[in-house]
Structure formats: structure tokens, C-alpha cells
Amino acid sequence: MDSYKAVYQGGEGEIVEKKSRFIATVHPIESEEEALEFIAGLKKKYWNATHNCWAFVAGERQELQRCSDDGEPQGTAGRPMLEVLLGEGIHNAAVVVTRYFGGTLLGTGGLVRAYSKAVQAGLKASVIIEKQQGFLLKLETDYNGIGKIQYILGQRGIVITDSEYTEKVKVETLVPQELLAGIREEITEGTNGKAVFLACSPVCFALVDGAPVIFA
Structure with missing residues (x-):
């Protein structure tokens, strides 16, 4: 590829939906090992959170893709998060969205929107470059x-x-x-x-x- 977008400096963004806090932490990575190490570190940092959902993409052609709902209903967190990274054309980045439950259920559609919105907030707080x-x-x-x-x-x-x-x-x-x-x-x-x-x-x-x- 002649050029592609990547995270040069990670950032943190936060949104609140019906009193649930969603904290998105974005980090540049070059391999699956780096991504998993970053995810493990965030799970340790936010050990008391309700969920630590994650997604990452690596490779110049985004060939390595993985995500996890971490206990949220299937397909409501990890995949929507990954879709935001792919939709923005981001390469070599991992994101963890930490949720602190606020007492009100959001429903399937609400969760998809919240996790997607959180990743967008995290990317907005990061430095994105075009390599x-x-x-x-x-x-x-x-x-x-x-x-x-x-x-x-x-x-x-x-x-x-x-x-x-x-x-x-x-x-x-x-x-x-x-x-x-x-x-x-x-x-x-x-x-x-x-x-x-x-x-x-x-x-x-x-x-x-x-x-x-x-x-x-």
C-alpha cells in the first residue's frame, strides 16, 4: 500500500449512556503480542469494571483482526468496536472500552451504539497519522x-x-x-x-x- 492511517499516539475518550460509563483507551500496536499485552494491562488497571471489551487490527492490509465482548451480549461490543477501526481505515491499533454499569440496561442496539461511540471518542483523543x-x-x-x-x-x-x-x-x-x-x-x-x-x-x-x- 502507498499509504495507510495509523495511531501515532494513543488517547482516552469517555462517554456516559444512562449512567453507564464507557472509557475507551486507544494504543498503537505492531503485533498480536503487543495488543494482548496492552489489553491485559488495561484489564488489570480497571479490574473492578463491569466489562473490558476490546478490539485490535494489525498489518498494512489490516489482515490481523480480533475482538471480544468480554461478557456483554454477543456481537454488541467487540465487533462494533472493530468495525469503527476498520471503517476509519485505522491500521496497527488496539482499543479497550471499559464499562462501569450504571444500573439501566441499554438493550442490544444501545450497547452497539455506546461501544461504537466510545471508540470514536478514543480515536478523537488520539493522534492519527497517515504513513x-x-x-x-x-x-x-x-x-x-x-x-x-x-x-x-x-x-x-x-x-x-x-x-x-x-x-x-x-x-x-x-x-x-x-x-x-x-x-x-x-x-x-x-x-x-x-x-x-x-x-x-x-x-x-x-x-x-x-x-x-x-x-x-
């Missing part, structure tokens, strides 16, 4: 060419991550996979072939608060 497959592009040009390169990259919303000004100008940038060929061609033409491409390494990256972050 992209791309290239770390390093190039060198003369002082006449740097302005043209800055313009070309700026037109595509591509951020210069590093630059060095000596006799020549060295520039480092992150280019989305699908834009690489076009960017190289534009830079070559824009600098009349004076730009030299020093390195082009495949990476996975995302913009976090406008700043690029490279992932292993």
Missing part, C-alpha cells in the same frame, strides 16, 4: 538551482528535511512513492541537468504536526 511509502531523496545543486528545487517541492507540499550550504547546496527530502519519477524529472529539467541525485532510499514516513517522521 506513506516513499523515498529519502538526497541531491546536490548549485546556488542557482536551489530556488527552483524549493519551488518544485513546495508546489507538491513536499518538505525539505535537511540542507547544507557550502560551495554547493545539499538537500534532503522525503518524497511519496507515487511522486518520485515526476519530481526527479521536474528537478532535472528545472535545473538544466545541474542537480545531482546522491541517494534515493526507500522509507516509510508520516507528517506529525507538519514535521516528517521516518519509521523503521
